[in-house]
Amino acid sequence: MTVTPVGAVRVDLTPHRNSAAFLAAGEPPDDGFDGFGRAFPAEQLGAHALHLGLPNGCGHGAPDNVACEGQAIDLDEPLRAAGLRVVGAGSGGTVSEILTLEHDGATTPVRVRLSDFLSRRPAFDDTCFAHSPFLYDVGARPEPGAEPRLWQTEIPLDPPVRCARVTLPVNPDMHIVGLWLLPAGPERTERP
């Protein structure tokens, strides 16, 4: 079961989605997850699509994930984060990359590890977020021998850090489908 922590703030990825990893039945093949057209069947996402804030028309060619190419994602409002939650996957292997949280010139590197979208089991401490019993292979052919997955991982930030912008790495094999910041509690102030 997928549970997003209460109060988690979903980062709006809409302007940055640049890749179509999901494919709806009957649609012509696109780039897919790996650039060769291998795609996660959109119909298998179910309610996850809403949870991830995916666009209407997901699987019909609209970009649905961010292939990391160094994008800088500005938050609507800065917040103090106690953690980062990522849903996504690697293509062409597992991925382990640095996302950089920024605020007022201060930067905090956060390592994010995600298993490959065709991995049967997690390679790191990530867990399965969504699973399909088949893959749309090259040419949009249903392939029951492959079971694509989306993975989720949560990285605590201790101590919490202020964040106004998240900068992604340059590794287009890291696909981010959902991104949340987990707000920290009120900052304590020293009393005399």
Add this chain to the structure above:
Amino acid sequence: MTQTARFTDSSCYHAALATLLTATEPHTDPFSVLGNNAATAARLTTDGELTFSDPLEPLTATFARHGHRLAHHPVRTEADWRQALDTLRSGRAVAIAADAFHLEHYWVGFRTSHALHVVVLEDFDAATATVRLVDPGEAVFFDGRLPVARLTSAMCEGDAGQAWMEILPLDTGRTDTGALPDLARQLSGDGGPWLSGTALVRQLQQHLDSYLTVVGSRPRGSAGGAQQDWGPGPRLLLGLWWYHHTLRWLAGHLRTRTTDGAPGAEGGPAETVEQASRDLLVVRNLMMRLGAMDETDDRFARFRAQLQPRLETTLRNLESAAAALTALAKEQQ
């Protein structure tokens, strides 16, 4: 059908040989054997061309260090293949390097690629003439029975380099598992029969534009037809792919060597080797993308700019791991 994987890995050689080792010696940790290797398998020809040997070469040496003979039997005729079936009939497991084009379960290459793919066969049933095929590949996991006749084409048609393999005890029974200095040399030293890891990375750094041109000339997967024409571009990408797995398994191996001063500790050689393997994979995958991109694509320069920093980080991590392993070896003396 969803199948639960007992052991999987993204390198078919490592996955199959680890499964074969487990069938032979259930209590041996595959990482302790297959991971005790840091060879690039890369050489420079007299013409300066970068070539890679079959990963089986260094893995055979690795098995030998642990008292095993990884016997490799080329299959060129049906008589050669019958020897493998005789071994299966005797109750032993074997690994086969088969032509993927004829492997029905292997959706990645079935009817599209003549690349070799390695799987394990065991539990021959003479009554039904079937065998259990275990493919512990991460993306293609398969564990089921099939008639052995269905493997004849994969093993006997064409000349993809098909072979079968078995693990036998070495006659000497001698083992040499404490090879930290050897691993250090393979990472950053004379490298033995191959280029060391750092020599390979420096070669890539110095001739990156040439290698990108080579990769750019590779046949496209979408060009149609079965992939048979392995040119220097695909061979370079394949060689880097195997070295990535070698480093990944080496990192796993170092984590198992807790008696060697905990090389798996945070910031230790296991971690730096693991990071080197990941950066190398990013370099390899970006080179593959760049080879298929138009230079006027606005992403081309961004991806190209990643290569040297990633190679530099790889170089530093390999040097750091080699130095740490050398220091550990000296401490043990």
